[in-house]
Amino acid sequence: MSPPNTRETIIDAAMAIVREQGVNKLTLDAAAKVAKLSKGGVLYHFKSKDDLIRAMVQRMIDSCDALHLEYYAQEPEGPYRWARTVVRTAFDPRGPSGDPVGGALLAAVTVNPDLLAPIHAKFAEWIERVESDSPNPALAALVCMAMDGYVFERMLKLPLCNDESCERIKQQALELLK
Amino acid sequence: MSPPNTRETIIDAAMAIVREQGVNKLTLDAAAKVAKLSKGGVLYHFKSKDDLIRAMVQRMIDSCDALHLEYYAQEPEGPYRWARTVVRTAFDPRGPSGDPVGGALLAAVTVNPDLLAPIHAKFAEWIERVESDSPNPALAALVCMAMDGYVFERMLKLPLCNDESCERIKQQALELLK
DNA sequence: TTTACTATACCGACCGGACGGTATATGGCA
């Protein structure tokens, strides 16, 4: 786990700050301190705060894409294969709801909504993909919407279900997609 | 629609700013300008920015509660009555996904996550209520989660379905709750 | 004259970003 390049370390730090202290605590200084270097050092790797957040968003997208591929491969063929993949990705701790990622959305929307543009594009792509193999697109869309709700609730630390209850919801979602 | 008291006008202004310009543009000055008074005027009515956001959150809660009551009365008796109420509320333009409300969440979470406390409490209440009349709590929870996803996607201006597609999703949700 | 409300002026803190400088590593070249 030795960080070969500092860039990733800084992104990690920024994510951690958003997650543990809230978006408003994400400053270049704070990120620098957590990543154990100076603000100047951070600005060497990212030419602006927007740039840093762009990188956070990109990492989130890449992470989701990777999980999608991984789960899609495991998922049996048939209708709703992509929708089921989305469900499994959403509940994966490495995914958008998990610790590492997730805060990127919050950071982007608060600092500069334009930074969401890559997400918008990806989202459209994912939606299209899900609908492409869903006999009932409305049902698939509803389930995917619920996955967004899950991410959302984690972001806001809303009192969502305990682990066991979440597992039941996940199973329920998969049940609907058979 | 004559504003009887200035407080409501200021809250309206704050909501509008979050919605139209983004959270980071919500400053006391900006809110004052939109509400057509001075910053001093705003601080007369709200002793701090946190106080203003608390009021925004409270309005959102009240609005949702009111809609819940309204739709619950209209909804036929039987299982999943509360879950169906949540669905109708979520899609109501006066509700959390609509123009007036919604941005309150964003404002709270970015400025000071503690301001979400009232939401947490309300949320727990709503969840409990939904589960109380749902034969399959996991299904009801899933659908409610999707409603949160809907709100979330609107907040982030994600490329969600067009009106007609959303209507189908709404009908799909109600279909599952029969 | 008190109350309710508004406007102006200002302070202090914070933050993003710019900049000059520094240490190390690498590489050509004589």
Added chain:
DNA sequence: TGCCATATACCGTCCGGTCGGTATAGTAAA
């Protein structure tokens, strides 16, 4: 091998602007 040149990575400091909040003076109605 010794010497200079350059690139990479990073530090510390400073500046300009913004924003929340305070203090205070003013005004209009009751």
